[in-house]
Amino acid sequence: MTTTPETDLAVAAAGLVKTFGAQRAVATVDLEVRRGEVFGVLGPNGAGKTTMLKMLATLLPIDGGEASIFGVDVRRQPHMVRQLVGVTGQYASVDENLTGRENLWLFGRLLGLSSSRASATAGELLERFGLSDAADKRISAFSGGMRRRLDLAASLISRPPLIFLDEPTTGLDPRTRGQMWDTIRDLVRDGSTVLLTTQYLDEADQLADRVAVIDRGRKVAEGTPDELKTSVGSSTLQLRMSQPVDTEHAAVVVRRVLSEEPVLTPEAGGLNVALVDANHAAEVLIALRQSGLSIASATVQKPTLDEVFMAITGHGAEDESTDLTLEVPA
Amino acid sequence: MTTIAPSQPARTALDLAPHPTLRDTVDQTLAMAWRAVKKMQRNFEQMFDVTIQPLLFTAMFAYIFGGAVAGDVDSYLPVIIPGLIGQTILTACVATGVQLREDMDKGVFDRFKSLPIARIAPLAGPALADMLRYFIATVLTFGVGIAMGYRPDALGLVAAIVLAVFAGWSIAWIFTWFGTVGRSAQGVQGISLMVMFPLTFLSNAFVPTDTMPTWLRTFADINPVSHVISAIRDLATDGQVTTDVAWAVLGCAAVVAIFLPLSVRSYSRKM
Structure with a gap:
């Protein structure tokens, strides 16, 4: 085991x-998380995010x-x-048969706290996570958001x-998502290092210092959320022309x-273009009006994960195609 | 072995334990047993096999087979009561494995696996708590028997209960292993029943083995369940500590020695 520069890293x-049968769920991923940062792993369902996390947490063999x-x-000293x-x-890893307080007490005991210390810690945490009122209810009566908070x-x-x-x-x-974000931010303020996986670009943007994009078990990009977004623009203008023949014009x-360069969409008369600043949409609309081109609809949207994938990998988050490994300039 | 650079801050430093200590293991097992007892209290229907079943089976078996096997119910009771204790405890052991499998599919087991606890604790905790189930089943069966006219030796009865609970705890490790190996609760149930029925019926639980064909008798005589049942008969009915008691204890110890390590190994691998 080495003692060298790696020790400044929380995760190396x-x-x-990770292989399941013939399928490679995680295919040669490198990951470095620095001490004290929030690192986001972004990717669609089935990209291998959870599998990767489980390996790092000793829940799956590497x-x-x-x-x-x-x-x-991780392998030698689980x-x-x-x-x-x-x-x-x-999925919240808490015991359905127990109350919130009992859950925390049990985990405290398992972690070596004395019974009274475990009770005190359970009380403090329930208070801090706004669960005091529900503390003595069974988990089966908890809402989804409450379970997640208890789990955390x-x-x-x-x-x-x-x-x-x-x-x-x-x-x-x-x-509830907003509340969860606040809770996570508090954690970071306390100095914890956080490795989080998410399917949502805005979640990574809100919480993470750095992000790795994972696609089909591979890391396809890494950088700060800003760098990632720059690659797709901060938002997308979606236009639909009244007359499909006007699209080219x-x-x-x-x-x-x-x-x-705008991208023509499959539906007739549709085109999408990335915007560096959402306010530029107005200028486009004015210019179209001045050119006598009539629009059926116009929307400005934040880039979706799918668009990030489109920009980085050249294919959508869901479609089946090649293995592209383009790096976003970091 | 140096694992961490000297410049590391204290919270991630060398005070990490490489393995759980024995003391930790005991504490963690007790905590897991506490959880299992809470679970029993709150899902009382899971206790039917050790409460209602012994009441029902004892009366049923004694009245149905008594006349045919032993001439009358009274002379059958000393045979059937220990036999039914053996059978009920085996059924309860099957439930131990099936419930473990069900439990392991739940999210909370991911947490147990991710905690720095001894790998044996999540298995040994429920095993310990299930001794309560074997105790209830044994006491109820003896109780029904006594109500029907069975007259055991008082001291021997206590010894028989202790032996029955110990046997249940030991044999449960076979089914705990099935629980850690099986892919689903149904699968575990299927395999367990396939093992449980021959162990129960190819024994001296319900009939004397000398009525069986030789090949069957050979199996029934070496079946550890037969020895446990004989030992319970010798202790409870005659108040005597016989060689069968020694064989029963030895057999149970052998089962634990084989299946406990297998269970822990397969549980740790499943991660």
């Missing part, structure tokens, strides 16, 4: 591989490559790694220096105004 993984957590080898990492799963609370009992959050807000309504106008 090289050539990580089939190939090397991984260490704060310099501790028990030590487990003392350094708190894991919050995609359970990961913090031992104050681990590194926290894994696997899709912390998938399936939550927007309001409209494309010329758009190109002139924005010096940006």
